[in-house]
Amino acid sequence: xxxxxxxxxxxxxxxxxxxxALVLFPVYVAIIxxxxxxxxxLRGTLPLLPGGHAIDNYRAMLDTGLSRAxxxxxxxxxxxxxxxxxxxxxGKLAISLLSAFAIVYFRFPFRVFFFWLIFITLMLPVEVRIxxxxxxxxxxxxxxxxxxxxxxxxxxATATFLFRQFFMTVxxxxxxxxxxxGAGPLKFFKDILLPLSITNIAALFVIMFIYGWNQYLWxxxxxxxxxxxxxxxxxxxxxxxxxxxxxxxxxxxAVVMAALPPVLVILFMQRLFVKGLTETEK
Amino acid sequence: MQTKRMTFPGxxxxxxxxxxxxxxxxxxxxxxxxxxxYQSLLRExxxxxxxxxxxxxxxxxxxxxxxxxxxxxxxxIFSLGTTLLSMSLALLLAxxxxxxxxxxxxxxxxxxWPYAIAPAIAGVLWWFIFNPSIGIVPYLLDMLGYRWxxxxxxxxxxLLVIIAAAWKQISYNVLFFLAGLQSIPQxxxxxxxxxxxxxxxxxxxxxxxxxxxxxxxxxxxxxxYAMFDTFGVIHATTSGGPSQATNxxxxxxxxxxxxxxxxxxxxxxxxxxxxxxxxxxVVQFRFIERRVNY
Amino acid sequence: MASIxxxxxxxxxxxxxxxxxxxxxxxxDGEFIVLVGPSGCGKSTLLRMVAxxxxxxxxxxxxxERRVNDLEPAERDIAMVFQNYAxxxxxxxxxxxxxxxxxxxxxxxxxxxRVADTARMLEIETFLTRKPRQLSGGQRQRVAMxxxxxxxxxxxxxDEPLSNLDAKLRVQMRVEIKQLQRRLKTxxxxxxxxxxxxxxxxxxxxxxxxxxxxxxGTPMEIYTRPATMFVATFIGSPAMNMLPVDYLKERGANGVxxxxxxxxxxxxxxxxxxxxxxxxxxxxVVESxxxxxxxxxxxSHLYVxxxxxxxxxxxxxxxxxxxxxxxxxxxxxxxxxxHPFNRDTGQRTDC
Numbered sequence: 001x002x003x004x005x006x007x008x009x010x011x012x013x014x015x016x017x018x019x020x021a022l023v024l025f026p027v028y029v030a031i032i033x034x035x036x037x038x039x040x041x042l043r044g045t046l047p048l049l050p051g052g053h054a055i056d057n058y059r060a061m062l063d064t065g066l067s068r069a070x071x072x073x074x075x076x077x078x079x080x081x082x083x084x085x086x087x088x089x090x091g092k093l094a095i096s097l098l099s100a101f102a103i104v105y106f107r108f109p110f111r112v113f114f115f116w117l118i119f120i121t122l123m124l125p126v127e128v129r130i131x132x133x134x135x136x137x138x139x140x141x142x143x144x145x146x147x148x149x150x151x152x153x154x155x156x157a158t159a160t161f162l163f164r165q166f167f168m169t170v171x172x173x174x175x176x177x178x179x180x181x182g183a184g185p186l187k188f189f190k191d192i193l194l195p196l197s198i199t200n201i202a203a204l205f206v207i208m209f210i211y212g213w214n215q216y217l218w219x220x221x222x223x224x225x226x227x228x229x230x231x232x233x234x235x236x237x238x239x240x241x242x243x244x245x246x247x248x249x250x251x252x253x254a255v256v257m258a259a260l261p262p263v264l265v266i267l268f269m270q271r272l273f274v275k276g277l278t279e280t281e282k
Numbered sequence: 283m284q285t286k287r288m289t290f291p292g293x294x295x296x297x298x299x300x301x302x303x304x305x306x307x308x309x310x311x312x313x314x315x316x317x318x319x320y321q322s323l324l325r326e327x328x329x330x331x332x333x334x335x336x337x338x339x340x341x342x343x344x345x346x347x348x349x350x351x352x353x354x355x356x357x358x359i360f361s362l363g364t365t366l367l368s369m370s371l372a373l374l375l376a377x378x379x380x381x382x383x384x385x386x387x388x389x390x391x392x393x394x395w396p397y398a399i400a401p402a403i404a405g406v407l408w409w410f411i412f413n414p415s416i417g418i419v420p421y422l423l424d425m426l427g428y429r430w431x432x433x434x435x436x437x438x439x440x441l442l443v444i445i446a447a448a449w450k451q452i453s454y455n456v457l458f459f460l461a462g463l464q465s466i467p468q469x470x471x472x473x474x475x476x477x478x479x480x481x482x483x484x485x486x487x488x489x490x491x492x493x494x495x496x497x498x499x500x501x502x503x504x505x506x507y508a509m510f511d512t513f514g515v516i517h518a519t520t521s522g523g524p525s526q527a528t529n530x531x532x533x534x535x536x537x538x539x540x541x542x543x544x545x546x547x548x549x550x551x552x553x554x555x556x557x558x559x560x561x562x563x564v565v566q567f568r569f570i571e572r573r574v575n576y
Numbered sequence: 577m578a579s580i581x582x583x584x585x586x587x588x589x590x591x592x593x594x595x596x597x598x599x600x601x602x603x604x605d606g607e608f609i610v611l612v613g614p615s616g617c618g619k620s621t622l623l624r625m626v627a628x629x630x631x632x633x634x635x636x637x638x639x640x641e642r643r644v645n646d647l648e649p650a651e652r653d654i655a656m657v658f659q660n661y662a663x664x665x666x667x668x669x670x671x672x673x674x675x676x677x678x679x680x681x682x683x684x685x686x687x688x689x690r691v692a693d694t695a696r697m698l699e700i701e702t703f704l705t706r707k708p709r710q711l712s713g714g715q716r717q718r719v720a721m722x723x724x725x726x727x728x729x730x731x732x733x734x735d736e737p738l739s740n741l742d743a744k745l746r747v748q749m750r751v752e753i754k755q756l757q758r759r760l761k762t763x764x765x766x767x768x769x770x771x772x773x774x775x776x777x778x779x780x781x782x783x784x785x786x787x788x789x790x791x792x793g794t795p796m797e798i799y800t801r802p803a804t805m806f807v808a809t810f811i812g813s814p815a816m817n818m819l820p821v822d823y824l825k826e827r828g829a830n831g832v833x834x835x836x837x838x839x840x841x842x843x844x845x846x847x848x849x850x851x852x853x854x855x856x857x858x859x860x861v862v863e864s865x866x867x868x869x870x871x872x873x874x875x876s877h878l879y880v881x882x883x884x885x886x887x888x889x890x891x892x893x894x895x896x897x898x899x900x901x902x903x904x905x906x907x908x909x910x911x912x913x914x915h916p917f918n919r920d921t922g923q924r925t926d927c
Binding site: 196 | 624627628629648649650654655656658659660661662663664665666667675676679680723
């Protein structure tokens with residue numbers, strides 16, 4: 001910075017601390033609430049210091065859930081969310097890598113047409129075509145299944161674009177050298193292109209895992225069987241019940257558990273996360 | 283559109299490589315979207331027994347329907363409110379973080395993680411904080427003499443969902459503003475300082491104009507986010523209420539189609555939403571093209 | 577090892593733009609051929625056509641007795657060194673060298689032996705476990721050479737392999753490449769735009785311009801008897817001076833220009849052949865004004881303007897002559913130093 005006056009630095013730190021506090025506040029409240037006993041919520045306001053029921057609450061939610069609200073154990077829902085997120089992430093990466101490879105490294109009839117076909121998916125988020133997509137999945141018998149939870153969300157123009165962009169920056173000579181060295185298309189893909197793309201793949205993995213984990217509307221639509229509930233949508237079922245009964249300590253325990261995996265992913269892979277985020281949106 | 287200078291020969295291989303993505307796109311994107319287009323021209327009778335072709339009548343009805351027009355107004359207020367609140371807080375935080383040297387990365391870490399939180403969960407968190415009977419904020423507001431109740435007051439409910447949606451988006455905006463700030467050459471700011479501009483003046487005359495590509499980009503992204511990705515915020519908290527006060531377009535498509543089972547109208551609403559997404563995407567791409575040409 | 581035969585090779589893009597306009601060339605087994613020309617002359621395209629990286633629009637290409645027009649690069653038994661080396665960045669030096677052998681199904685211990693032999697020859701044994709980005713420019717260049725050598729191909733194709741090195745390293749590698757090729761006697765095609773590289777490396781030079789061959793010959797043939805005005809001015813530094821015959825006759829030619837071949841209207845004179853001392857033989861005298869003196873130590877370049885002409889002309893002398901800028905100088909040119917050309921055809925007239 002051009003100048004560094006002590007008082008302006010102090011002021012800057014105050015702004016940032018206030019900002020961080022604002023960002024942290026709701027989660028802090030949730031964590032505090034998740035440590036309280038059931039009686040706390042009958043008495044009016046929530047205390048701002050942790051109570052002593054953390055282990056009870058978390059164990060109860062992990063193992064049994066809120067049967068009154070029709071919600072299965074959080075442990076099961078976490079597992080379902082994990083499967084769905086992983087399936088979406090791996091599926092997206094796989095099909096995007098392959099199609100970007102085809103579009104960049106081959107010339108064939110209708111190449112541009114296919115590119116635009118994929119491009120269109122950018123403009124059609126699930127939220128705007130809810131009913132017909134639901135009908136298609138229902139007709140295919142994919143309701144209440146992991147296939148139904150993940151496959152319709154796998155097509156991704158964003159990842160295809162990113163990989164196309166990246167492939168275009170791979171030096172031409174690498175392909176030529178590989179061909180002189182006797183590598184065919186699939187060998188080139190496996191031996192050269194994939195290893196070179198590894199940072200991009202990892203960065204996208206972070207973004208897509210969070211995207212997959214946080215799906216809400218889609219699981220809400222296609223799962224009626226609690227065995228397939230994912231944790232983010234399952235919480236909504238609990239709040240509906242919690243609003244009547246004072247079950248907030250349990251709901252907040254579930255909220256904390258639902259938010260934890262993606263938050264951990266970001267905290268531990270911040271560099272990849274930032275790269276993934278800024279590059280997918282370019 | 284470009285390929286590599288040299289490409290692989292192959293008659294069927296490129297099609298095989300494209301097949302998975304193309305098949306999924308056709309089945310789960312193109313087909314449902316065309317179904318939505320088709321259904322938007324039909325009407326089902328009350329028992330779902332007969333469908334008749336009604337042309338554009340579903341659209342005509344929508345634009346004459348006070349509930350739909352209300353939903354448009356609500357969406358507008360919600361999107362603008364969320365975008366402005368989130369972007370202005372994020373800009374303030376990003377500019378402040380950017381002047382830190384040693385603590386920059388710690389503050390960034392502390393600010394970026396809410397990106398990981400699902401909109402629905404963000405909604406539940408704030409719903410809880412603002413809970414009229416046990417929430418902390420209503421308790422404090424009560425001491426100031428304001429009785430907060432988002433179950434009965436449409437304004438309170440709108441404010442609640444705006445806060446929840448904006449809170450979740452701050453981290454995203456901070457990251458992009460930071461990237462934008464870091465691409466402004468330090469020498470420009472130093473030149474302005476030598477020219478005698480005060481810090482505040484430097485911000486408004488140098489930094490803010492140079493940041494405008496980022497700002498515009500975020501504006502579009504935030505509006506898209508507020509319009510389409512916030513279904514969870516609404517559904518997990520107000521469910522569009524009280525009395526339609528937070529019934530944004532995306533939520534209404536769902537409510538009319540899934541709960542109200544009015545397929546024709548829901549499909550017509552889908553078509554309108556698609557038109558909006560396409561328009562926003564075009565705006566965004568036009569803008570990106572221009573940025574590339576700089 | 578094999579000869580390479582190019583018969584009427586043509587390359588056109590979209591059936592319109594012709595990058596290579598019909599090349600006939602016979603490269604003998606073990607010969608080192610340098611393709612030289614200005615950028616855009618088609619030399620790289622021609623090399624890439626031989627490699628199989630560009631399709632051949634017309635004509636025939638044979639390596640040995642095999643017609644290879646439609647073969648994949650890998651099937652042509654050639655190896656290539658790229659300008660930017662194109663080393664696989666994620667592989668170690670060993671794996672870079674071994675990749676082509678692995679793809680060809682060599683046995684593990686054969687691969688290890690061959691890589692070890694090549695590494696020893698190029699003195700890169702100590703880097704075998706490193707990645708390319710941990711190497712200096714010169715070391716990368718050696719690895720790129722190694723990747724070509726290890727395969728023991730029928731022919732080497734080198735596409736400006738030294739142009740990314742600094743001047744000192746370039747000279748050193750040039751010598752090494754020459755020695756290596758002498759020892760291995762592998763047929764080589766070498767592309768460069770640097771005429772010094774071309775002159776010092778090639779058994780024969782192929783001078784290309786606008787997709788066509790201007791001249792093929794040994795370096796000395798090309799230098800002493802350039803077949804066209806293009807070759808004359810392209811090879812040699814500073815470039816050959818071109819003086820119009822009419823102009824020289826006007827200034828008094830002393831009969832030196834009387835017996836020029838039919839059609840000669842311009843003559844070329846190398847900067848070295850314009851002498852400040854008058855020789856005993858009959859000679860031309862050229863009067864000029866010295867505009868700039870470039871003293872480069874062992875030799876000097878005199879940039880002069882000929883009297884009554886706008887034509888800039890360069891003279892090279894050894895040492896540093898006792899002249900000052902602005903001075904009027906007389907130069908002397910003997911008959912044997914003249915290269916007669918026809919300006920319209922661009923061809924040499926005495927052959």
